[in-house]
Amino acid sequence: MNFDTIISGGTLVTDTETFAADIGITDGRITAIAETLDGAAQTIDATGKLVLPGGIDSHVHLAQPSGPEVVMADDFASGTLAAAFGGNTTVMPFCLQEKGKGLREALTAYHALADGNCHIDVSFHVIVSDPSAGVLGQDIPALVEDGYTSIKVFMTYDDLVLNDRELLGVMDAARHSGAFVMVHAEGYDTIRFLTEKLEQAGKTAPYYHGPSRPVAVEREATHRAISLAEIVDVPIMIVHVSNRAAIEEIERARARGLNIRAETCPQYLVLTEDDMQGDAMEGAKFVCSPPPRGTDDQDACWQGLIDGTFDVFSSDHCPFRYTEDGKLTPKGEKSFRYVPNGIPGVETRLPILFSEGVTKGRIDLNRFVALSSTYHAKTYGMYPQKGALAVGSDADIVLWDADMTRTIRQEDLHHGCDYTPFEGLEVTGWPVLTMLRGQVVTQGDTLATTTPGGAYVARARSPDAVQ
Ligand code: DUC
Numbered sequence: 245m246n247f248d249t250i251i252s253g254g255t256l257v258t259d260t261e262t263f264a265a266d267i268g269i270t271d272g273r274i275t276a277i278a279e280t281l282d283g284a285a286q287t288i289d290a291t292g293k294l295v296l297p298g299g300i301d302s303h304v305h306l307a308q309p310s311g312p313e314v315v316m317a318d319d320f321a322s323g324t325l326a327a328a329f330g331g332n333t334t335v336m337p338f339c340l341q342e343k344g345k346g347l348r349e350a351l352t353a354y355h356a357l358a359d360g361n362c363h364i365d366v367s368f369h370v371i372v373s374d375p376s377a378g379v380l381g382q383d384i385p386a387l388v389e390d391g392y393t394s395i396k397v398f399m400t401y402d403d404l405v406l407n408d409r410e411l412l413g414v415m416d417a418a419r420h421s422g423a424f425v426m427v428h429a430e431g432y433d434t435i436r437f438l439t440e441k442l443e444q445a446g447k448t449a450p451y452y453h454g455p456s457r458p459v460a461v462e463r464e465a466t467h468r469a470i471s472l473a474e475i476v477d478v479p480i481m482i483v484h485v486s487n488r489a490a491i492e493e494i495e496r497a498r499a500r501g502l503n504i505r506a507e508t509c510p511q512y513l514v515l516t517e518d519d520m521q522g523d524a525m526e527g528a529k530f531v532c533s534p535p536p537r538g539t540d541d542q543d544a545c546w547q548g549l550i551d552g553t554f555d556v557f558s559s560d561h562c563p564f565r566y567t568e569d570g571k572l573t574p575k576g577e578k579s580f581r582y583v584p585n586g587i588p589g590v591e592t593r594l595p596i597l598f599s600e601g602v603t604k605g606r607i608d609l610n611r612f613v614a615l616s617s618t619y620h621a622k623t624y625g626m627y628p629q630k631g632a633l634a635v636g637s638d639a640d641i642v643l644w645d646a647d648m649t650r651t652i653r654q655e656d657l658h659h660g661c662d663y664t665p666f667e668g669l670e671v672t673g674w675p676v677l678t679m680l681r682g683q684v685v686t687q688g689d690t691l692a693t694t695t696p697g698g699a700y701v702a703r704a705r706s707p708d709a710v711q
């Protein structure tokens with residue numbers, strides 16, 4: 245036998261090319277790509293299907309502590325299972341530093357939760373919430389050497405916010421160690437001010453989450469983050485960009501020659517602020533940060549995906565159950581202020597981008613692969629091991645049925661959440677088989693493995709980072 249597995253008869257799509265070919269796989273890697281291959285223990289017929297590099301979701305939250313009485317709806321098992329059914333082969337969750345503790349302790353805890361429980365591969369970003377001298381001087385450089393090459397910082401939230409001095413410190417540590425910094429750009433003081441005003445006026449329904457952090461809050465923080473990065477002379481990634489004004493800040497910075505990368509997410513394409521209206525607390529199902537905006541901002545996000553302002557399209561999967569230990573707790577607290585920020589989406593990211601993007605003619609197949617897989621691998625130092633259909637790459641492969649039409653329904657999803665904010669959305673294009681390093685993980689609606697086969701992936705420095 246020449247190969248363990250051959251995937252035959254499909255149409256291969258990479259970030260740059262679309263062509264008919266067979267793929268030969270040996271020991272979990274792609275070992276041949278040719279017009280026709282034979283001699284394998286197993287052949288998977290991909291006739292009529294697209295053959296894609298497995299999706300990479302570089303922004304998900306799994307098992308992350310989220311405040312008193314609130315439990316994240318997905319652990320590593322359920323979150324990676326849902327991701328696999330959604331056509332992903334690698335996810336990048338966040339590892340949260342507890343204040344007063346080091347980054348190593350946080351990573352040890354997350355590895356204990358993840359190891360042996362993941363259905364697909366996993367690599368961590370580290371959230372720095374307490375940038376002490378030891379974290380900046382020792383932890384960050386050491387972790388970069390060990391393959392933890394990206395850091396997220398927050399400009400808001402009581403437990404996470406860093407002031408400008410602290411943000412500069414993290415960015416400078418990143419500059420000197422080759423870490424790549426992701427920034428949550430919403431202003432803490434502006435949100436606090438608006439939240440207090442709204443509560444004083446009795447405006448406490450979930451809908452007011454939006455008005456508590458309007459576009460100007462995100463635009464100001466985006467501008468400030470870019471300015472701080474310019475001062476330190478370090479590239480950054482602005483994550484979960486939701487609106488036109490923030491996009492314009494990013495474009496202006498790039499026009500000035502700064503290396504500012506950007507990410508957007510499904511919620512900014514297909515949800516709006518009106519979804520948070522809901523009856524009573526129903527609007528809580530759509531509360532995420534930044535919040536969904538208006539249709540002009542949706543158009544701007546699409547334009548950014550088309551023209552290259554955005555490098556990566558991630559889910560920002562951050563699931564909280566609606567009915568228990570989630571959106572409606574802490575029990576008795578009625579204000580939007582207490583609704584945990586985040587929505588599920590790891591399983592629906594690729595179908596939404598494909599259907600709204602490729603099927604509707606906004607982006608082509610290659611751009612779809614770039615935005616959903618290849619650029620994640622490149623940006624975060626995993627390419628070409630991940631994100632590629634190439635000899636030598638991991639055989640992380642998805643068969644995609646471009647013609648399958650489905651309606652997104654909570655009852656069909658595999659996450660630990662009890663609702664989907666995309667309920668009822670009809671999509672055309674769905675993953676029908678997900679393969680991780682040569683092993684079929686999901687086929688149709690069936691889990692094909694008996695034990696979770698995902699592994700931790702150590703990464704190289706981002707090519708965007710200062711080397
Ligand atoms: N930021 C995220 O990245 N995810 C959910 C909530 C948040 O504020």
Ligand code: ZN
Nearest residue numbers: 416417419420
């Ligand atoms: Zn310096």
Ligand code: ZN
Nearest residue numbers: 428483484533
């Ligand atoms: Zn964030």
Ligand code: ZN
Nearest residue numbers: 303305560562
């Ligand atoms: Zn997030």
